[in-house]
Amino acid sequence: MNSMKVFVGLLNWNRCDDLRRLIKSVLKDLSGQSNYNFEVAVIDNASTDKSIQMLDLEFPDLKKIINNTNLGGSGGFNTVLRYAATQGFDFAWLLDNDAEVLPGAFQGLMFSMESDQKIALVGSKVLHRDDSSIISELGAKISAFSTFPIPQFSNIPNLDLKAQIIDVDYVAICSALVRVSLLNTFGALDERFFLMWDDMEWGMRIRNHGYRVVATSLSEVVHPGFSERTLSPLFVYYAWRNHLYFIAVTYSGIRRIFYLCYISGLLHAAKINAQYVNKNFPFVKAYNLAFRDFCEAKFGKMDRSIEAFSCAGSGDLFKDKDIEALFGTNNVVLLSADRSVAVVKLTIDVLKGRFPNTRFIILVNYSRKYLFRWYNHNDLWIRKGIFRDFYLYKQMKINKVKSIFIFENVPIKILFSLTKNQLTVSNTGEIIKVSNFRLYNGFSLWANISLRRFIGMVNGFIMILSKIFMNPNFFRNLAKSRKLI
Known part of the structure; x- marks a missing residue:
């Protein structure tokens, strides 16, 4: 009996x-497995760093497929799928360059795949790179109400899960095994996404064709935590534009109209918040471009510049002596920890080193509480539940919190009558500057922001509905112009 052919495609762009690290972990995991006929290759998206030189020097026998331009995640992985389909492979293992394979990862994927012929796509359990004892996600569902992703088993200890093979709506393609023979049925990734939402749409499309998408706890990879990504204007652009496109090509009828109105409303509300509260104008531009490009059916790689603008807040800048005064005169300071846990930890270390007599309280969302288990329990406040802000306000009064500090590029979530400042923090935890926001009393700030968000929601509803009614063939044209291998 001939052994099954497996193509292992490692996608890379400027991450030498x-x-x-990924190549070494893959070769180690595949060594000694004689039941399969493997071919391992690096698919490079026109890297400009030393990736190709490193491959030539350290892995001269490894196959390289070099794209002429950066095709993004969807285009790069489609290079893997096309090669696997044309060369007669039975399976393709898709791996992103920032993943690291743990021993037994491939066997776990293949065992799960072979358990049911209806399984078309299997994803690994993803562990946090900074702390591999914590699960980043084990596949994810798409919310039936909001269409936002709901990662499964996210940010919890890596335990021996009873349900080893779990049906999900999609799996992260940082490590995923696909049955190549079915590609002619449901197609490859949609390259219009370029980045983000491509794996979500692919998983939903596979399920809509009657096949199973599963995640398995039998296969483990290490990857930067999905909940720990730092927001940037470019991230905002692809996240919102592609979310709208995902809805347009995944749903139909009244559900599609409802979801588009809802997400468009949220987009415009977020834009209002960035413009009038955070005064973060690169983000405002990103929101505008995301909505405009969706309405004009401009997809793929963004052809405009957003990152050229400074991402700092536009409030009054403080000098270093003023930073000293702000922290030095406040015995209790609350920090909203919406940046990655690594950056927050570095920032806390820097602050405590400079201001040992100041008490620093960290505020985190409930979904990320386990990531901050290293911090003093009494100084770790958790946001959870519909009345979380009222509880928080009470705790601030009891603990005599004098200042709230919010990390850069994060929407203000705390609406109380206290001084609010914004930290600009580097990736090494260094405080670059502090921006002071306009001071409101608690109710007027809440009313002001709520009104602007409501206006943004209404504006989003009207704009998306007008687009649909002015161009009734919009969705039909989107469907006709899609290329899925």
Whole structure:
């Protein structure tokens, strides 16, 4: 009996060190497995760093497929799928360059795949790179109400899960095994996404064709935590534009109209918040471009510049001596920890080193509480439940919190009559500057922001509905112009 052919495609773009780590982990995991006929290749998205030189020097026998331009995640992985389909492979293992394979990862994927012929796509359990004892996600569902992703088993200890093979709506393609023979049925990734939401749409499309998408706890990879990504204007652009496109091509009828109105409303409300509260104008531009490009059916790689603008808040800038005064005169300071846990930890270390007599309280969302288990329990406040802000306000009064500090690029979530400042923090935890926001009393700030968000929601509803009614063939044209291998 001929052994099954498996193509292992490692997608890379300008991550030389990460790619080296991934290659070594893959080769180690595949060594000694004689039941399968493997071909391992690096698919490079026109990297401009030393990735190709590193491959030539350290892995000269490894196959390389080099794209002429950066095709993004969807286009790069489609290079893997097309090669696997044309060369007669039975399975393709898709791996992103910032993943690291743990021993037994491939066997776990293949065992799960072979358990049911209706399984078309299997994803690994993803562990946090900073702390591999914590699960980042084990596949994810798409909310039937909001269409936002709901990661499964996210940010919890990595335990021996009873349900080892779990049906989900999609799996992250940082490590996923696909049955190549079915590609002619449901197609490859949609390259219009370029980045983000491509794996979500692919998973939903596979399920809509009657096949199963599963995540397995038998296969583990290490990857930067999905909940720990730092927001940027570019991230905002792809996240919102592609979310709208995902809805347009995944749903139909009244559900599609409802979801588009809802997400469009949220987009415009977020834009209002960035413009009038955070005064973060690169983000405002990103929101505008995301909505405009969706309405004009401009997809793929963004052809405009957003990152050229500074991402700092536009409030009054403080000098270093003023930072000293702000922290030095406040015995209790609350920090909203919406940046990655690594950056928050570095920032806390820097602050405590400079201001040892100040008490620093960290505020985190409930879904991320386990990531901050290293911090003093009494100084870790958790946001949870519909009345969380009222509880928080009470705790602030009891603990005599004098200042709230909010990390850069994060919407203000605390609406109380206290001084609010914004930290600009580097990735090494260094405080670059502090911006002071306009001071409201608690109710007027809440009313002001709520009104603007309501206006943004209404504006979003009207704009998306007008687009649909002015161009009744909009969705039909989107469907006709899609290329899925």
